[in-house]
Amino acid sequence: MRWQKVARLLIAGFVIVFAGVVIYAMRQRALVSQPPGSAVSVSDPKAMSETGPGVARSFKDDKVVSSVHFEKQMTYADGKTKAFGVKLNLTDKDGKPVTVTGDEAEILSPQGQSQTVNVGRIVGHFRLETASGIVVTGAEANYDKAQGLFRIPGAVEFTKGRMTGTSIGATYNEKNNVFWLLEKAHVVVPPDDKGAGAMEGSADRAGFARSDNYFRLEKNAKIVAEGRTLEAVQIQANLDETGEKILQMILREQSRVTSTTAGAPSMSAKDIDLTNAPDGRTLQSAKLMTNSVVEFVGSAGAAGRRIGASTIDIGMSPDGATVTSLNAVDKVQVDLPAEAGAPARQIRSSTLRATGAAGQGLQNAVFEGGTEFSETRPANGKTPAGERKARSQRLIVDTKPGLGPIERADFRGNAHFEDGQLVADAPRALYNIDKDQLDLSPSKGDAGTGPILNNPQLRVEALNIQVSPSTEKLNADTEVKSIIKPQKKGDGNNATRMPVMLKQDQPVKVTANRLAYDGVGEATYTGNAFMWQENGSRISGDTIVLNDKTGNLTARTNVRTVMMLTDDDPKTKTRKPSETRASGDMLVYDDAKRLATYTATAPAKAQLTNIQGDMSGNRIDLFLKEGGGELERIEADANVSVKLDTLYAVGKHLVYTTSNDVYVLTGDPVVGIQKDSQGACKQTDGNTMTYRRKDDSLLVEGLSGLANFRSKPLDACPAELRN
Numbered sequence: 001m002r003w004q005k006v007a008r009l010l011i012a013g014f015v016i017v018f019a020g021v022v023i024y025a026m027r028q029r030a031l032v033s034q035p036p037g038s039a040v041s042v043s044d045p046k047a048m049s050e051t052g053p054g055v056a057r058s059f060k061d062d063k064v065v066s067s068v069h070f071e072k073q074m075t076y077a078d079g080k081t082k083a084f085g086v087k088l089n090l091t092d093k094d095g096k097p098v099t100v101t102g103d104e105a106e107i108l109s110p111q112g113q114s115q116t117v118n119v120g121r122i123v124g125h126f127r128l129e130t131a132s133g134i135v136v137t138g139a140e141a142n143y144d145k146a147q148g149l150f151r152i153p154g155a156v157e158f159t160k161g162r163m164t165g166t167s168i169g170a171t172y173n174e175k176n177n178v179f180w181l182l183e184k185a186h187v188v189v190p191p192d193d194k195g196a197g198a199m200e201g202s203a204d205r206a207g208f209a210r211s212d213n214y215f216r217l218e219k220n221a222k223i224v225a226e227g228r229t230l231e232a233v234q235i236q237a238n239l240d241e242t243g244e245k246i247l248q249m250i251l252r253e254q255s256r257v258t259s260t261t262a263g264a265p266s267m268s269a270k271d272i273d274l275t276n277a278p279d280g281r282t283l284q285s286a287k288l289m290t291n292s293v294v295e296f297v298g299s300a301g302a303a304g305r306r307i308g309a310s311t312i313d314i315g316m317s318p319d320g321a322t323v324t325s326l327n328a329v330d331k332v333q334v335d336l337p338a339e340a341g342a343p344a345r346q347i348r349s350s351t352l353r354a355t356g357a358a359g360q361g362l363q364n365a366v367f368e369g370g371t372e373f374s375e376t377r378p379a380n381g382k383t384p385a386g387e388r389k390a391r392s393q394r395l396i397v398d399t400k401p402g403l404g405p406i407e408r409a410d411f412r413g414n415a416h417f418e419d420g421q422l423v424a425d426a427p428r429a430l431y432n433i434d435k436d437q438l439d440l441s442p443s444k445g446d447a448g449t450g451p452i453l454n455n456p457q458l459r460v461e462a463l464n465i466q467v468s469p470s471t472e473k474l475n476a477d478t479e480v481k482s483i484i485k486p487q488k489k490g491d492g493n494n495a496t497r498m499p500v501m502l503k504q505d506q507p508v509k510v511t512a513n514r515l516a517y518d519g520v521g522e523a524t525y526t527g528n529a530f531m532w533q534e535n536g537s538r539i540s541g542d543t544i545v546l547n548d549k550t551g552n553l554t555a556r557t558n559v560r561t562v563m564m565l566t567d568d569d570p571k572t573k574t575r576k577p578s579e580t581r582a583s584g585d586m587l588v589y590d591d592a593k594r595l596a597t598y599t600a601t602a603p604a605k606a607q608l609t610n611i612q613g614d615m616s617g618n619r620i621d622l623f624l625k626e627g628g629g630e631l632e633r634i635e636a637d638a639n640v641s642v643k644l645d646t647l648y649a650v651g652k653h654l655v656y657t658t659s660n661d662v663y664v665l666t667g668d669p670v671v672g673i674q675k676d677s678q679g680a681c682k683q684t685d686g687n688t689m690t691y692r693r694k695d696d697s698l699l700v701e702g703l704s705g706l707a708n709f710r711s712k713p714l715d716a717c718p719a720e721l722r723n
Contacts, residue, residue, distance in 0.1 A: 047074040047082075066090050070105075082106050086122065092177040094211055096131035100150070102141070120145065126152060128172055132210040132243050134179055135159045136170060148175035156181065160208070161244060162197075163189045167206070180207040185217065197281055199225045203235070213239040223249075226281070227261040232272070245280025248273060257286075259297055263361060263402050265314065265323055266295045266304070282320035288312040294326070296403055305403050306335040309352065317358035322402070326362060328352040334365075342405040342433075343377040347395065354403070361402035371395040373409060388419040388469060390429065393447070408432055413446040419469040426451035426465070440465040451476075457496045457548060458523070459483040460515060473519035480515045480525070484508040484548060497551040499589050500628025501563045501596060506533045510544065521549030529555070536579065538562045541587070551591030559587045559598065563622075566630045567611050568661070580610040580631070582620065594624040594632075605639060612693070613644035615654060633657045640665065646675045647691055647698065648720040663691040673718055674698055681717035685710040 043050060050072060057067045071085030088100040103124025120143035128136040128150060138152040149171060156170040158179070165188065167181030185206035189199040201224070203217035214236050217223065221235040233253035237246045251257070251272040259266045270290035277284050288294065292312040296305040309328035317324050332352045338344040350369020356362040373395060375388040393413030399406050408431065411417070415429035417438060426440035427448030440451030441464045453460045453467055453474065463478035476482075486505050487496050498504055513527025525531070525544045532538035542557035555561070563580045584598035584606035598606035598620045605616040610631075617636035625632045636642070636654040642663060651667025665672070670689045675681045686700035700711075 044074055046076060048077055050074045080106065090174055092130065092174050092211070094177065096177075098131070098174055099129045100127070100141075102126045128152075130177070130179075130210060132177075133160050134208060134210065136172060136179065138170065147173070149173050162192065163187060165206070176209070177211040178207060178209045181205055187217075196226065199223060201235075210243060213241065213243060215239065221251075227259060227264065228283075229256075229258040229260075230274075231256045231258070240278075240280065245278070246276055247280065248275050250274075255288075262297055263322065264297060266297060267312075267314075268293045269312070277318070277320065282316075282318075284316050284318075284320065286312075286314040286316075288314075292328070296323075305337065306333075307352070308333045308335075319358070322356065322358060322361040324356050324358060324361070326352065326354040326365075332367065334367075336403075336406065338376075338378070339405065343375050345376075345406060346374045347397070348372040349395065356401070356403075363399050363401055363403075365397040365399070365403070367395040367397070368393070371411070373411070386420055388417070390415065390417045390431070392416070392429070406433055412443060414448045415440075417469075421456050422467070422469060422472060423454045424452065424465070424467065425449055436468050436470050438467050438469055440467070457485055458517070459485065460517075462515065468519065471519040472517070474515070474517045476515040478513065480510075480512045482510045482515060482523070482525075484510065484523075484546070496548045497591070498548070499546075499551050499553045499591050499596075500594055500624055500626075501565075501589065502537050502628070503533055503535055506535060508533055508546075510546075512544070522547045535577075536562060536564050539587070551589075553587070553589040553591075555587040557585065559584050561587060561596075561598075565610070565624075567658070569611055577629075578611040580608070580622075582606070582608045582622070584620070594626065594628065596622040596624070598622075602639070605641075606636075608634065608636075612656075613642065615640065615642040615656075617641070617654070631658050640667070643720045644691070644693065646696060646721070648673045648718055649689055649691070651689070661693045663689075663693070665689045665691075670700065672698060672700060673714065673721065675717055675721045679717070681714045681721060683712055683714055 053071050054073070055067055055069045057064050059065065067089045069087040070083040073081060073083040075081050083105040084103065086102050086105040090098040090100065092098050100122065102122035104122065106121040106123070121140065122143070123140040126138045126141045136152065136156060136158045138156045139154050141150050141152045143150050152170040154169065156167045158165050165181065165186055167183060167185045169182035171180045171182065182205050185203045187201040187206060189197065191198040201217055201222065203221040204219035206218065207216045216234065216236040218234045221232050223230040223235060230249060230251060232251035232255040236250040238248040238250065239245065240247055253270060255269050255272040257267040257272060257274070267286060267288055269288035269292040273287040274283060275285045276282055289311055292309050294307045294312055294314065307326065307328060309332040310330035311328065313327045314323055315325035316322065329351050332349045334347040334352070336345040347367055349367035349371040352365060352367050354362045354365040356364065371392050371394065373390040377386045379385040390411055392411035392415040396410040396412065397406055398408040411429040411431070413427065415426050417424040417429050424438060424440055425448065427446040427450070428441050428443035430439040432439070440453065442451070451462060451465045453465050455472065459482060460474065460476050461481040462476035465474060465476045467474035484498070484507060485496060486507055498508055502508060508531060510525050510529065510531045512525035512529040514525070516524045523546050526542065529542065529544040530538065530540045531544055539555055539561045541555035541559040543555065545554040561582045564577045565580045566575055566577050568575050569578070582598050584600045585604065586599045587596060589596045598608070600606040600618055602618070605618060606620045607616045608614065608620050615634070615636050617640040618638035619636065621635040623632040623634070624630065634656040638652060640652060640654045641650045642648070642654055642665065649665050649670060649672035651665040651670040653666045655664045656662070666688050668687065669685045670687060671683065671685050672689045673681050673683045684698065684700045686702055688701040690699040691697070
């Protein structure tokens, strides 16, 4: 019967080709919903036959696996079959339905092999729809049964949920459930009903793999999303089971993520993996691999903060608004631009671990593996441009929110700091930037020498040192050791000036419990202060204040000094350097006057001892000659006593002049005791006593109210004149 012939043709044609489900082990049968004698007249003279509406079904294990619906079909002697008003119901690899429709379908079979069909072609209003919601339309499509592949040439449009797109050419593989846009792929996702989730993508080609839950853009891939642009050679979006939410974005080769939101990170690397929260939009983490860079967008067009490394891992706050963790490995470099009055800074290290809180962003960073820190200051008014450098084994940094300006930098292990000619070393160096203060200290478990601070004028060692790099004000405490460096030619205004009682060409060493330096020349040493030079000059007291610009010096409480001064030896009659020792409650040295004043309070007295003899008084003034190596004169006042080889005298005021070796003592009265060559002593009282040491002569003027002075022999010489 004719309807049976039609059924056989359907089975050989559409069922085998368009369903694409006939395999070698498949048992096939067909049912055609067409009454007997329903053949129609042939509209194409070349056709062998033409039939009206029908449907063919393909079975496997008694189950329908595909079907073909058509409004009419024509068959030809060469095995070609055409169908019109076609609808194909297929299944993908997961057994889910795939529907294909078109105006006209053409089936091509090799000559004489009616049961073997290789390629099918659908022309006019081609439409393919998958169970996952992908709808593809085009002018036509070719179907390769062996590969299970639809090829769609020309302009193509597709939709999937809110997503729409276009391309030139496309393919759909029913075996793998994969859809590809072949050229000039363009994808658009409009915002949802809440105004969120908008996205636009483009690439040379793009693909959807529904069964494997991914969407991929290849070659010149670009996605513009909310506040973020993604670019790479290839971008793959891994989707959730529904295919609606993006769990990960995988960027490969020349990868870049550009953020337009202030405070949000922009990224670049060879490869980047982005992981979203379950909502499919909120970024939760990012992994950058090879030549990685993270930049934080500045506000109002300001330059952003930059972090570079081989590999960088980023963690975001739950709302995706701020970076709360960042780990970088290998060749780490952090660049912080100048902003809000802060200079530009750069940090290099082997590794970086940075953390922060939600809503605040990164605020703490730990650099390890040999850190290098630099701070570049531009010229500002009278302040010239400069650079501060530091290095250490480890660096802990606290910043303002969002990896903003650094507030504190904590250098640990072999810390080394440089600012111009200021150099500091310590196991730990804590740089409080807002306070402009560098704290040098020991640190348990951290290697390093010091603390030590050096500049052209001063070297300081102590248990703890605090210095202002800008002003060079410093404080040091506990076991303070300092060296005041000698003046050098060419030092100019920075030249160090020592009191002329000290040698200008020798360093001055000082130890104390504490040191405070005002940064402009005045150093105050307190607590067992001791100052000395290698030539034997030394000063000690509870406090010593030295101004290395004026050369002035003050010492307080239990003051002891030794000055090496050139004087005439009364025994050898030769000039030679010798010790001049002095003590008192206070020493004030005025370098402009070359005057050293020792004072004391009763019952103690200021004391002075040199090669000439001893003297004491409530005050002793030493006047030095220009150059400081010799005495010009000595004056003592109040409760004065003087002891020479053959003379001991007391009075109120004494003047000793070195040029003529004469002592003039005044008082009310002056009491002088002189020992003769026989060892006998004689006491003489008067108002004024003049002693010439060169000829051992003594002249005493009369007492007030008396015509002459008094003189009497003594039974015994006082202890001061006994050998």
